[in-house]
Amino acid sequence: MPQKPPTPPQPALSVWSRVWRYLVAIAVGVTAWAISAAEHTNFAPEPEGVAVGLIALDLLLGVLTLGLLPLRRRYPLVVACLTTVATTVSTASIGPATIALVSMATWRRRAWVIVVGAVTLVVSVLSEVYYRTAFPGTPPDRFVMLFGILVGITYFVATMATGYYIGTRRELVASLQEQVATADRERELASERARDAERTRIAREMHDVLAHRISLVALHAGALAYRDDLTREETRETAQTIQSNAQLALSELRQVLGVLRAGTDAAGIEPPQPTLAELPALLADAEEAGSAVTLDTTDLAEDPRPQTLSRTSFRIVQEALTNARKHAPGEPVSVRLAGGPGAQLRIEVRNSLSALPDGRPGGVGLAGLAERAELAGGELGHGVGSDGSFVVEARLPWPA
Numbered sequence: 001m002p003q004k005p006p007t008p009p010q011p012a013l014s015v016w017s018r019v020w021r022y023l024v025a026i027a028v029g030v031t032a033w034a035i036s037a038a039e040h041t042n043f044a045p046e047p048e049g050v051a052v053g054l055i056a057l058d059l060l061l062g063v064l065t066l067g068l069l070p071l072r073r074r075y076p077l078v079v080a081c082l083t084t085v086a087t088t089v090s091t092a093s094i095g096p097a098t099i100a101l102v103s104m105a106t107w108r109r110r111a112w113v114i115v116v117g118a119v120t121l122v123v124s125v126l127s128e129v130y131y132r133t134a135f136p137g138t139p140p141d142r143f144v145m146l147f148g149i150l151v152g153i154t155y156f157v158a159t160m161a162t163g164y165y166i167g168t169r170r171e172l173v174a175s176l177q178e179q180v181a182t183a184d185r186e187r188e189l190a191s192e193r194a195r196d197a198e199r200t201r202i203a204r205e206m207h208d209v210l211a212h213r214i215s216l217v218a219l220h221a222g223a224l225a226y227r228d229d230l231t232r233e234e235t236r237e238t239a240q241t242i243q244s245n246a247q248l249a250l251s252e253l254r255q256v257l258g259v260l261r262a263g264t265d266a267a268g269i270e271p272p273q274p275t276l277a278e279l280p281a282l283l284a285d286a287e288e289a290g291s292a293v294t295l296d297t298t299d300l301a302e303d304p305r306p307q308t309l310s311r312t313s314f315r316i317v318q319e320a321l322t323n324a325r326k327h328a329p330g331e332p333v334s335v336r337l338a339g340g341p342g343a344q345l346r347i348e349v350r351n352s353l354s355a356l357p358d359g360r361p362g363g364v365g366l367a368g369l370a371e372r373a374e375l376a377g378g379e380l381g382h383g384v385g386s387d388g389s390f391v392v393e394a395r396l397p398w399p400a
Contacts, residue, residue, distance in 0.1 A: 010073055010106075011170060021099055025069065029062045029095030036091040054089075062092020069096055072103045077112050080104035081119050088123045089130055098159060105163020106170065113160055124152030212285075212322050213249035217242050219289050219325060241288055275310035276303060276337075279317065283335070286321050292332040293321070301340030309396055312376045313337070313347055319369050320349035320392040328353055328390070342400035344378070349392045350385070366392070 013021075037055045065083045072079040083097035104112060128145045220242045224235065274282075283293045304310045317335055324333045333351040366382055369392075373380035378396035385391045 011174075022066070022069065025066055025095035025099045027095065028098060029066070029092040032094045033059055033062060033090075033092035058090045059092050061086045061090035062096065065090070065093040065096035065100075069099055072100050076100075076104040076107055077109075077115065080112075080116050084116060084119050084123055088127050098155075101156070101159035102163040102166065105160045106167035108164055108167045117156060117160075120152060120156040121149075124149045127152070212282075212318050213245045215322050215325050216245045216285060216289050217249070219329065220245075223290075245285075274314050274318075275307065276314050277310070279314060282314070282318055282321065286325065286333070289325055290330055291321070291325055294332070294334045296334065296336040297338075299336075299338035304345055304398060306399055308376060309345060309398060312372055312378075312396060313345060313394075315372060316347050316369050316380065316392070316394050317349060319366065320351075323366065323392075324349070324351040324390070339398055341398050343398055345396045345398045347392075347394040347396070350389050352389050353384070369394070 033055075036058065065086045068079050068082060080097075080100045080103070083093055083100040086093040087097050101116065104116065128148050132145075220238050224230070224238055224242075230238070279295070283295060286293045304313060321333060321335075324331065328351050331352040333349065336348040336350075337345070338348075339345040366380075370380045373394050373396060376396050378394060380392070380394040382390070382392045
């Protein structure tokens with residue numbers, strides 16, 4: 001079965017758009033009626049007789065066709081045909097018929113145009129016959145009759161061309177509006193995906209930062225709980241360390257949750273973004289927690305300048321130290337950085353294993369580090385080395 005042609009866009013008209021269409025229909029209809037009335041009353045033998053009645057009927061039909069215009073969008077073909085037929089005996093209907101024909105043509109239905117074109121041709125012929133019959137005083141002139149028919153055909157073509165232009169323009173505007181709306185939706189979806197990705201990244205940051213701080217708190221709190229040989233000064237220093245790290249953890253948690261809660265509306269709030277510049281402070285914290293940490297940067301050409309590389313490197317070292325402190329407390333840890341621009345940044349964190357494993361299950365820290373390294377274009381591995389120590393190794397690309 002043939003598919004029904006799609007309905008063309010019919011934008012809602014404003015009050016002024018409706019008013020000026022009716023004003024045009026009235027102005028054209030009244031002008032045509034006045035010219036026709038003046039012309040035919042001059043040839044009528046008794047203006048107060050039949051001619052006046054026909055002229056009044058002309059005006060009445062014009063008013064009736066004007067009343068059909070509100071239905072032209074719901075029944076475009078029917079209204080166009082009725083108003084066109086009314087022009088057979090009513091010049092006042094030319095104005096409403098013009099609006100109805102243009103409105104029908106905006107649908108750009110070929111079958112409708114053919115039907116209305118045939119009606120217009122028949123109406124043009126019948127109109128000439130009617131006026132010469134109703135007003136016998138009109139001088140018969142075949143050329144005038146042919147000219148009148150030709151004017152009717154030209155009028156029909158002009159209304160169809162105008163309607164087609166308006167319909168095409170409306171479709172173009174609707175298409176552009178749809179493209180803009182689609183682009184806005186895609187932009188909104190892209191922004192939403194970016195926000196989700198950023199919040200996921202912040203969640204990883206929260207794990208890295210808080211795990212480090214809380215592990216320090218847990219370690220020092222455990223020392224206070226099980227060691228009874230500490231002096232008053234040592235106890236006070238340990239308590240201060242616990243307080244300081246707890247406050248830092250709370251501050252970092254509040255900052256991260258503020259970003260997660262505010263989303264894109266967070267102005268001036270940034271998640272923690274530590275880099276290798278904070279590495280000495282990180283190692284100092286680890287040493288305060290009781291881990292002997294050594295740093296080897298002999299083969300490091302320079303400090304990594306790309307922000308992403310430096311931040312990723314810091315997170316790898318931080319998580320490795322946290323795991324060492326969690327699973328092998330008190331064991332020495334060695335950190336080695338090597339490489340240079342245009343090659344790779346190699347990170348190695350090695351710690352001895354405790355004589356007795358603590359039996360605590362591992363978390364998702366190393367898995368998150370592996371994903372972070374992959375996103376940076378590198379790779380990360382971990383496991384027990386040949387010397388019996390636990391090793392975390394990462395290789396990250398270092399742009400020149």
